[in-house]
Amino acid sequence: MAKQLSYPAMRRVFARFHDLEPEPKGELHHVNAFTLVVAVALSAQATDAGVNKATRRLFEIADTPERMLALGEAGLIEHIKTIGLFRNKAKNVIRLSQILLDEFGGQVPSSRAALQSLPGVGRKTANVVLNMWFHQPAQAVDTHIFRVGNRSGIAPGRDEAAVERAIEDNVPAEYQQHAHHWLILHGRYICIARKPKCGICPIRDDCQFEDKTP
Structure with missing residues (x-):
C-alpha cells in the first residue's frame, strides 16, 4: 500500500485528469x-x-x-x-x-x-x-479504483470502505464529482492489473508505485 499523496500532489494529479477529460462519462448504456x-x-x-x-x-x-x-x-x-x-x-x-x-x-x-x-x-x-444520475459526489469503489488508489497513493486503504473515505477526505472538492470516473478509466486503460502502462501514464511523476514499467 502506497503512502497517501500530499495535497499539492493530489491537485496536480486531478488537474491532469481534468485536462485530459474534463467531463468523463460512465460506459454503461442507460436511458433513464x-x-x-x-x-x-x-x-x-x-x-x-x-x-x-x-x-x-x-x-x-x-x-x-x-x-x-x-x-x-x-x-x-x-x-x-x-x-x-x-x-x-x-x-x-x-x-x-x-x-x-x-x-x-x-x-x-x-x-x-x-x-x-x-x-x-x-x-x-x-x-x-x-x-x-443525481450528480452527487459519491465514490463507487470497484476493483479498478481500489487498485489505482493503493498503487498510486491517491486513496490508499485496506478495503473498499477505506478507499472510499480516502477519496472523500483527500480529493480536492472541485474534483470530487468526476473522481470516480477518472479513476475507473485510468485503472481500466492505463493502470491495468498485470502490467500497468506507466510509460504513458499522465500521473507518473506523482504516482507512488515503486515497480513502474518502462
Missing part, C-alpha cells in the same frame, strides 16, 4: 434512472461491454418498472443470459421493479439508504447511481 440502476446491478462480476450488449434490446422494450414487470423474469432471462449470475440478477431486477412501484411511486430514489433497500443494490451500485 431506472435503466441505470438495472445496468449497474447487472454489471456485478461482468464487463460493461457485456452488459451493454445484453441490454441494448432490453431497454428498448423494458425501460420502466412497469414494462420490466410485464416482461417477467423468464422474458428478462432471455435478454441477460449471457451475463454471469443471470438467474439471480433477473430475480433481483423483477423484485426491485415491484418495490419501486409499491414504495417509491415508480421513481428511483435519490438517497443511498433507499437505493440500498432494493434487491441487488449494494453501496457501490447506489453510489454509481447517485453520482451518474
